[in-house]
Each structure stands twice: as structure tokens, then as C-alpha cells.
Amino acid sequence: MINQETNIAGERIKSFIERVERLEQEKTAISEDIKEIYAEVKAVGFEVKIIKKIVSLRKIEKERREEESQLLEMYLSAIGEK
Amino acid sequence: MINQETNIAGERIKSFIERVERLEQEKTAISEDIKEIYAEVKAVGFEVKIIKKIVSLRKIEKERREEESQLLEMYLSAIGEK
Amino acid sequence: MINQETNIAGERIKSFIERVERLEQEKTAISEDIKEIYAEVKAVGFEVKIIKKIVSLRKIEKERREEESQLLEMYLSAIGEK
Amino acid sequence: MINQETNIAGERIKSFIERVERLEQEKTAISEDIKEIYAEVKAVGFEVKIIKKIVSLRKIEKERREEESQLLEMYLSAIGEK
DNA sequence: TCAGATAAAATCGCGC
DNA sequence: GCGCGATTTTATCTGA
Numbered sequence A, B, C, D: 001m002i003n004q005e006t007n008i009a010g011e012r013i014k015s016f017i018e019r020v021e022r023l024e025q026e027k028t029a030i031s032e033d034i035k036e037i038y039a040e041v042k043a044v045g046f047e048v049k050i051i052k053k054i055v056s057l058r059k060i061e062k063e064r065r066e067e068e069s070q071l072l073e074m075y076l077s078a079i080g081e082k
Numbered sequence E: 001t002c003a004g005a006t007a008a009a010a011t012c013g014c015g016c
Numbered sequence F: 001g002c003g004c005g006a007t008t009t010t011a012t013c014t015g016a
Helices: A003-044 A048-078 B001-044 B048-078 C002-045 C048-078 D003-042 D050-079
Strands: none
Touching: A003 A048, A003 B001, A003 B048, A048 B001, B001 B048, B048 C048, C002 C048, C002 D003, C002 D050, C048 D003, D003 D050
16 A cells, blocks of 8 residues: 555655764764864863864874775785785 | 973873874764665665755754744843843 | 967966956955944844844745755656656 | 834844845855856866965965055054154 | 854765 | 765854
8 A cells, every 4th residue: 555655665764864863963962072172172272273283184194004004905915915 | 390291291182182083983983874874775765865855954944943042042131031 | 389378378367366356355345244234233222143143044944945945856856757 | 102113123123134135145146156267267277276275375465465564554653654 | 362153175975 | 987066174254
């Protein structure tokens, strides 16, 4: 019956939406936690901008290292060493 | 002694940075969870674009309600009722 | 001849830049006009904060309507009606 | 009569809001014009990022010059030359 | 001076 | 794979 099928589909859609919304709320909460840390950084007299810069630099560095490590694995694999 | 002070400052900065990085990892993990949900949405044959639009629409509605509630508070405050 | 080409490119770039700068000046001028209106609002004894909140509320409502209309189009498109 | 006063106030508020909204529309329109220029920049093969950088550098330069000129005026005024 | 709002820039993911 | 649009992040600005 069409209506029941529609309802079932509706239920599934609703469930997906609620799961996404739940996760986005968590994300927002974490963003707020991060803001609080920066407020603390400022409160103790450090420069927020600089700390942020360091964080982003470390992220880039980490990504670079991961890429290099993947590249290394690809080479090793290519010469049959892994 | 200057070096010790520097070290103490360095320790505190390091601690802030690590706390931020920990939280950003959590955020990334949640973003991946959300992506997985949308992959599932697609897998069961629903249109991801539409579900995303519904999510954003509900977010806007929520924001509107919050703004309205702020407006009410402003009114009350303006007429000295709060 | 290379120098002429360079000049031509340079002329075009200069023209783009000047067009952008002209428009940004206009934007700044409008922002100042808006500020003047709020100064007037304050001068006649209304609460600027509340007027601003109403403006932003109306903007959100407009966005909501636009999103709804996009959602409708997506639905129609999804069921092959458009 | 209170209701009439309220209406008059309401009319004025409405008028302020509409004036602001009108100006904000103009601002949005100008922002779109700027975007179109950058689309054109890209279409003819120039790098948007670089053009934007030039625009922002020129803006900073202009502001610096204005500040210097103000500073000069302050000095002149301080020594009674203006 | 500082938080909150606004705008700009960079990044990411999607469809073609 | 690449551009395009959407999201996210960063920087600037403004008012309290």
C-alpha cells in the first residue's frame, strides 16, 4: 500500500535527518569548546592569532608527513617489498 | 630565572595547542560520520541533495526562532520589564 | 611583440582592478549611508539594537522562503516534473 | 491617543527598516557585480587570487597614505602651522 | 579593550 | 580531472 510505503520512507528520512542534526550539534559544541580554549589563551596573555597559526602549521606538517609516508609505501609496494 | 619562565610559558602553550588539536580531531571524526550517513542515504536510493536542503532549512528555522526569542527579550528589556 | 602583449595584459588587469575598486567604493559609501540611518534611529529615540534585530530577522525569513522554493524545485525535479 | 502614537512610531520604524533593506539590497547587488568581474578575470585567463591580492594591497597602501597625511596635519597643527 | 557580527579566503566535495 | 558551488575557516570591523 502506497501510504504505508510512503510512511516507511518518511520514517527513514526522518531518522537520517535526526542523526545528521545530532552530529552537527556535537560539532557545534566542540567548536564552542575550542573557542573557550582560545578565550583562556587570551585571558592568560598569549596571542590567540599566533597560537592559531601554530595549530594550522602543525596540521599542514602532519598532512605532509602522512602524504610522504603514503608515497613511501607506494614505492615499497611497487618494488615488491610490501 | 628567564629560562624557566620561558619553559613554563612554553609548557602552557603546548598544552593549549594539544587541547585544540584533540578537539579538532573529534570534529573531523564527526564530519566523517556525517559523510557516512549521506553515503547511506545515497545507498538506499534517496536524494542526498534534498536531504541536505531539508537539514539546512530546519537549521534556518531554528535560527529564526532563536532570533525571535532574542527580539522578545530586547522588547521586554526596552520597556523595563526585565 | 612581447612587450606590447605584456602591455595589453597590463592594461586589462589595470582595468579590472579599477572596476573592482570603483565598486568597493560604492559599497563603502552604502555602508556609511546605513550607519547614518541608524544614527537617525538613535537620534529620534528608538533602540538601534532592536531595529537591527528586526532587519536581520526579516532577512532570515527571506532566506527561508528562498530555500523552501529551492527545495520544492528539487522535489519536482526528483519526480521528473521539471 | 496611544494607538495613534503607536501607529506613527510604527510607521517611522517601518520606514527606517525599509530604507536599510533597500541599501542592503544595493550592497548585495554590488557584491554580485564584483563577483562577475572576477568571473570575467578568470574567463580571460588571469589569476583571480593575484588580482584580489593587488586590490587589497592597493587598499592598504591608500589607507597608509591617508594616515600619514593625517599625521602630517596633526604635526603641522601642533606647531601652529595650520 | 573585547566580544560579536560581517566579510574574505581557503578548502572540500560533487557533478559533468 | 576540473571547475563550480557549498561549507568552513580566517580576518576585519564595529559597537558596547
